[in-house]
Structures are given as C-alpha cells and as structure tokens.
Amino acid sequence: MTAGLSIGKLAAAAGVNIETIRYYQRRGLLDEPPKPLGGYRRYLPGQVKRLRFIKRAQALGFTLNEVGALLSLDAVCTCSETRALAVRKLVMIEQKMADLAAMRQVLGGLVHKCDEGDGGAACPIIDVLNRE
Structure with a gap:
C-alpha cells in the first residue's frame, strides 16, 4: 500500500x-x-x-491572498514581515468594529423611534433610507 x-x-x-x-x-x-x-x-x-x-x-x-503571504513568510522565517501583516489586519478589524458600533447605534435609535411611533405615521427607518 x-x-x-x-x-x-x-x-x-x-x-x-x-x-x-x-x-x-x-x-x-x-x-x-x-x-x-x-x-x-x-x-x-x-x-x-x-x-x-x-x-x-x-x-x-486573513483573506486567502493574505494566507498565501503568511505561508510564504513561514517558509523564510521573517517574523517582522509576518508581524507587520498581522498589525495591518488588526487595524482593519478595529476599524470594522468601530464601523459596526456606529451602525448598531444608528439602527438602535431608528428601532427605538419605531417603537415610540403610533404605527400610523411613515416608518422612521424607511424615511431615513429615502433621504437624499
């Protein structure tokens, strides 16, 4: 075998x-x-x-392109380049988290406005999305 x-x-x-x-x-x-x-x-x-x-x-x-870069860096043992790639990824993740927190706050406020409404008026969420 x-x-x-x-x-x-x-x-x-x-x-x-x-x-x-x-x-x-x-x-x-x-x-x-x-x-x-x-x-x-x-x-x-x-x-x-x-x-x-x-x-x-x-x-x-890490994206598959970034994984490929990590794999090639592993082959040549360049910790400083690997660290730099990880730092860039960390910064990007932190930015995404900040963006998501802002989105959560805005959506939470809109949902609260819907909860306060009487159901007869226009939907506050639709109104915000329709604004120019």
Missing part, C-alpha cells in the same frame, strides 16, 4: 471538506500530489498541518 493519506482522510483529519482542499489547490495554497498511473493521489501527513494553518488564519480574518 502507498504511504500517505487519501483526500478523504486528509479532509477528515484537517476538519475541512474535500472541495475546500481542491479549492486551496487551485489557489496555490496546497500542493496537489502527482497521481500515480491507475492509482489515487496520496497526501503527506504534513498537509494536515498546512490545512489547519490556513483555516486558523482565516478564522483570524
């Missing part, structure tokens, strides 16, 4: 879907092993670690 994992076992070990593996291969994030004549591709156990790395980076908000 050939050493290595089938794509199904790789997917199960990494906690991802088989189509996710294929997508990452198309994106260049994961190598596709050669297919032996009359056989199935076999993945090295280290590919599980790489898949988990990709999923963890995505969970932290």
Whole structure:
C-alpha cells in the first residue's frame, strides 16, 4: 500500500471538506500530489498541518491572498514581515468594529423611534433610507 493519506482522510483529519482542499489547490495554497498511473493521489501527513494553518488564519480574518503571504513568510522565517501583516489586519478589524458600533447605534435609535411611533405615521427607518 502507498504511504500517505487519501483526500478523504486528509479532509477528515484537517476538519475541512474535500472541495475546500481542491479549492486551496487551485489557489496555490496546497500542493496537489502527482497521481500515480491507475492509482489515487496520496497526501503527506504534513498537509494536515498546512490545512489547519490556513483555516486558523482565516478564522483570524486573513483573506486567502493574505494566507498565501503568511505561508510564504513561514517558509523564510521573517517574523517582522509576518508581524507587520498581522498589525495591518488588526487595524482593519478595529476599524470594522468601530464601523459596526456606529451602525448598531444608528439602527438602535431608528428601532427605538419605531417603537415610540403610533404605527400610523411613515416608518422612521424607511424615511431615513429615502433621504437624499
């Protein structure tokens, strides 16, 4: 028997879907092993670690392009560049959080105005959205 994992076992070990593996291969994030004549591709156990790395980076908000950059930085051990990428991501997340907090405040106020209304007048939310 050939050493290595089938794509199904790789997917199960990494906690991802088989189509996710294929997508990452198309994106260049994961190598596709050669297919032996009359056989199935076999993945090295280290590919599980790489898949988990990709999923963890995505969970932290990194795009697949940024994950690719992180993977290339990991190969050359450049912590300062990796840190800079993480700092940029952190700043972006903080800005999104501020934007979401502002949206929450505005929507909360509009919902409150609806709650205060008598139901007969125009909807305050629709009025705000219709303003020029």
